[in-house]
Amino acid sequence: MTSPWVLILLVVLLSSEVPAARILSLMTFPGKSHYINIQPIMQELALRGHDVTVVTANVEKNPLPNYHQIVVDNRTFWDSFGENLDKFAFENMAFWKELPLVWNGAYFTTEVAFNSSSLQELLRNDKSHFDLIIMELFFQEAFYMFAHKYKAPVVAISTMGFHQYIGDFMGSPLQLAYMPHEFLRSRGRLGLLDRLQNLYYTVYDLIGRRLVMLPRHEKLVDKHFEFPETRPSIYELQRKVSLVLLNTHFSIDTVRPQVPGIVEIGGVHIKKPKPLPQNLQNFIDESKDGVIFFSMGSNLNSKDMPKEKLDMFLNTFKKLKQRVLWKWENENLPGQPSNVMISKWLPQTDILAHPNVKIFITHGGLLSTIEAIHFGKPIIGIPVYGDQHLNTARAQSMGIGVKLAFSSLTEAKVYESIREILDNPTYSNTAKELSDRFRDRPQTPMETAVYWIEYVIRHKGAQFMKSPLLQLEWYEAFMLDVVLVIFALLALPVLLVKKLIKSNKKKGTVAGKHNGKPNKNKRD
Known part of the structure; x- marks a missing residue:
């Protein structure tokens, strides 16, 4: 029996205007949210007839016949790495400690990927060829060397939106007076102290990346790649990146001057909502006062919260008339109130699409924030690390939510924030307005992403989109x-x-002295 995938591919290939390309995608960072953002693009490219090979730590079940997976060992590494960290303690970590921690985590996942037998097999295969490299832009710079190995252009996808260093290698101007570093905890108009901090963060990031991080990746490249000729540096290859796709959109983010090679695709991972499992559907439908959805994302687990914080949430939820749907990673929740339903996994976008969901309590990850905006839901943001602080501050400044500090959470603060959003329709109305403007685009985010990727393929790297600034x-x-x-x-x-003045003064002095001398020829 002919597979339905084969029939779909046949139809796509016959109707496609772009020749099928061989694409190598490097998305080895094991964070689930990163994978969720990029994988749909790879799936769509395969649906359009391209031959896609994905190097990944997250396995896709039942892929298309032209969607190949090279699985690396990062999933096991990342799980063990996370077990040794108290992620909730990151909230007040100093920037100069937090950023190197991210660099190190990304570097180690890159090293683990290179040491995987599956990737080693690809490196040793001299007959392999790819027309395009697609990689995540998340501190795994050694992967740029695949572009040199295959003489292929690069499309980079930033799951965290705009990083300041993107402007550095794409030639897009950085305006530090109003463009915040992704780890900055302020939003809106930056005051004097904010701008000083923004300058410090950006300079630390750019210099640290060049002097500390890149040399480590250069050594990794020397260990795993062999070239007969002198190879370019990673920084040289990075400056040749053809296209950067940003997981953001100007309607909900800082408006920035951007070169043509930087394209916004925020919301690309969001699909048409699917019907909810019957138990969830009933739980939400039957709540006459609405539902509050609580999830701390895929990398932060509610079960790991300190007991006093857990008790604080339980006591707060007991007071509510609303039902609470809580992503809870254990089988049981001691002291679980009757109005609370728990589950280890919940279909987040499908839940947020339900009209009876009134508030989303979230850690403020970019995907979660974008999903809340897309479906017009007010949020209570409880950031812990990374860009979560900036995302929740942005939501608060736009009038669609409240930002709370995890370390100073109290029962009163959480309850008052919930009541503020429920009792003040401004939050819900603003969230709906923001949803309208976020969705109002000439193409869907997926259509935009695929168009520009295929544009790079059609125009053999499209280096003419590069800023002349990079030549200076x-x-x-x-x-x-x-x-x-x-x-x-x-x-x-x-x-x-x-x-001239000095010369004239000197001449005047000499003349004065000369005129002042007695005349020896003068008689009495």
Whole structure:
């Protein structure tokens, strides 16, 4: 019997205007939320007839026949890595400690991927060929060397939206007066202290990346790649990236000046809502006062919260008329109130699409924030690390939510925040308005992503989209040579006038001395 996948592919291939390409996708970071954001794009490319090979730590069940998986060992590594960390303690970690921790985690996952026998087999296969490299933009820079190995252009996907260093290698201007670093905890108009902190974060990030992180990845490249010729540096390859796809959109983010090679696809992972399992459907439908959805995402587990925080949530939920749907990672929840339903896994987007869901209590991860905005749900954001602080501050500044600090959470604060959103329709109305403008686009996020990826394929890397800024030396980019010339032109007349004045004074002094001498020829 002919597989339905084969029939679908046949129809797509016959109708496609773009020749099928061989695509290598490197998304080895094991974080589930990262995978959820990128995998649908790979699936869509395969549906359009491209031959897609995905190097991943997350296995896709029943893939298309032209969707191949190279599974690396990162899932096991990441799970054991996470067991040794108290992630809720990250909330007040200093930036200069938190960012290197992220760098190290990403580096170790890159190293584990390279050491996997499956990826080693690909590296040793000299007959393999790819027309395009698609990789996640998450501190795994050694993977850029695949672009040199296969002489293929690169499309990078940033699951965390805009990073300041994207502007550095794409030639897009950085305006630090209003463009916040992704780890900055302020939103809206940046005050003086915010701008000073933003400058510090950005400079620390850019210099640390060049002087600390990239050299480690260079050593990883030397260990695993062999080239007959002198290879380019990772930084050189990064500056040749053809396209960066950002998981954000200007309607909900800081408006930035961007070069054509930076394209926003925020919401690309969101699919048409599916029917809920019957038990969930009944639980939400039958709540006459509405439902509050509580989830701390895929990397933070509610079960790992300190007991005093857990008790605080339980006591708060007992007071509510609303039902609470809680992503809880254990079989049982001691002290579970009668209005609370727990589950280890919940279909988040399908739940948020339900009109009876009134509030989303979230950690503020970018995917969760985007999903809440897409479906017009107000949020209570409880950030812990990374960009969660900025995302929840952004939601609060846009008027669709309240930001609470995990370390200072109290029963009163949570209850008052819930009542504030339930009793004040402004939050819900603003969330719906924001949803309308977020969805209002000439193409869907998926159509936009696929169009520009295929654009890069059609135009063999589309290097003509690159900013001329990347061809300049650093002193030319900052116009320091021009400033020096202008300074010289302004200073030269001043110096000449000063010299002339000094010369005239000297002549006057000499003349004065000469005129003041007695005339020896004069008679009495």
